[in-house]
Amino acid sequence: MSAEIYYFSGAGNSFAAARDIAAKLKGDLIAIPSLMNQESIETDADVVGLVFPVYYAEYRGVPLIVWRFIEKLENLSSKYIFAVAVHSGGPDVTIQHLADHISNHGGKLSGGFTFKMDVPYPVSAKLKKAFFGKDLGDPSSYPGMAAEQKKVYQDWKLKLAEITSYVSSRGEGTLETLSPAAKALRAIFLPLRRLMFMGRYKQLAGESRKHFYELVPLADRSFRITENCNSCGICAKVCPVANIEITDGGPGWLHHCENCYACFKWCPENAISGKIVEYAIRNHHPGVGVKDFINQRQGG
Numbered sequence: 001m002s003a004e005i006y007y008f009s010g011a012g013n014s015f016a017a018a019r020d021i022a023a024k025l026k027g028d029l030i031a032i033p034s035l036m037n038q039e040s041i042e043t044d045a046d047v048v049g050l051v052f053p054v055y056y057a058e059y060r061g062v063p064l065i066v067w068r069f070i071e072k073l074e075n076l077s078s079k080y081i082f083a084v085a086v087h088s089g090g091p092d093v094t095i096q097h098l099a100d101h102i103s104n105h106g107g108k109l110s111g112g113f114t115f116k117m118d119v120p121y122p123v124s125a126k127l128k129k130a131f132f133g134k135d136l137g138d139p140s141s142y143p144g145m146a147a148e149q150k151k152v153y154q155d156w157k158l159k160l161a162e163i164t165s166y167v168s169s170r171g172e173g174t175l176e177t178l179s180p181a182a183k184a185l186r187a188i189f190l191p192l193r194r195l196m197f198m199g200r201y202k203q204l205a206g207e208s209r210k211h212f213y214e215l216v217p218l219a220d221r222s223f224r225i226t227e228n229c230n231s232c233g234i235c236a237k238v239c240p241v242a243n244i245e246i247t248d249g250g251p252g253w254l255h256h257c258e259n260c261y262a263c264f265k266w267c268p269e270n271a272i273s274g275k276i277v278e279y280a281i282r283n284h285h286p287g288v289g290v291k292d293f294i295n296q297r298q299g300g
């Protein structure tokens with residue numbers, strides 16, 4: 001069995017997961033952004049793995065770049081395809097959207113897994129911020145978040161064993177998505193959730209567009225830099241899609257953003273802020289370094 005594990009990552013969780021899976025399956029680890037300048041992408045591998053973070057489960061859940069990558073992949077029908085979507089507690093029906101997208105391009109998602117690898121601020125704290133402007137504060141001020149995060153990394157080892165054993169035996173039928181009851185509940189609240197998201201993204205982009213995914217690349221207009229910036233250029237290097245250029249005044253965003261937050265998370269001076277990251281935590285996977293991110297665009 002020859003396996004290729006394709007990944008996209010902003011804060012290292014998907015990268016770490018993909019690296020572990022590739023090691024266990026003795027497969028190749030390939031960064032999706034490093035291939036995106038190709039018109040179409042061919043692979044000789046029998047097994048194709050996709051590892052990515054869930055973005056906007058209110059919509060597709062699959063990051064734009066991963067969505068487009070699937071459209072470029074050739075000969076999907078001859079591959080055994082599996083996917084792992086890492087998330088922070090709400091993957092919703094991401095795997096179902098992915099399965100449908102792969103199927104529309106002639107392939108079949110034989111195994112679709114989700115794994116919570118990130119512990120966000122509690123929902124109650126986010127609501128207090130959204131409705132009463134209460135500052136979220138330091139993550140360390142929330143007892144339990146650090147402990148939960150530690151447990152998540154431990155639990156990953158079990159999930160890794162489950163996924164790799166499933167793929168090694170060419171399992172079929174596992175698509176981790178919502179139960180029918182949860183789907184029905186989701187459908188009730190979805191219009192409201194989408195309305196709120198559209199409103200927020202119109203604000204971030206500073207303009208109105210018909211489709212949510214037209215606003216995503218423009219949301220970088222809401223990034224700000226502080227006086228701590230020393231123009232080191234690391235944000236530009238870690239950006240997986242070359243969406244940042246450094247000028248005399250520091251970083252400038254070029255409006256084809258994937259919203260991965262790598263620039264915000266990897267800035268050594270914590271000099272990046274803005275409305276787009278007002279609910280985000282400046283963390284990254286402990287087993288991943290800046291070099292891994294620079295490699296993401298260049299390959300490797």
Ligand SMILES: Cc1cc2nc3c(=O)[nH]c(=O)nc-3n(C[C@H](O)[C@H](O)[C@H](O)COP(=O)(O)O)c2cc1C
Pocket residue numbers: 008009010011012013014015052053054055056057058086087088089090091117118259260261285
């Ligand atoms: C723009 C954006 C949107 C996100 N949307 C969701 C979401 O809808 N549901 C969820 O569970 N997590 C969501 N997340 C959290 C990520 O899936 C999670 O932090 C993941 O571990 C990041 O993986 P990475 O370290 O590989 O970038 C979102 C993160 C970002 C940056």
Ligand code: SF4
Pocket residue numbers: 225228229230231232233234235236246250251266267268269270271272
């Ligand atoms: S990484 Fe931070 S300090 Fe370096 S150029 Fe970017 S914003 Fe400035």
Ligand code: SF4
Pocket residue numbers: 010220238239240241242243244253256257258259260261262263264
């Ligand atoms: S500009 Fe920042 S958030 Fe946007 S894709 Fe690049 S690193 Fe990610």
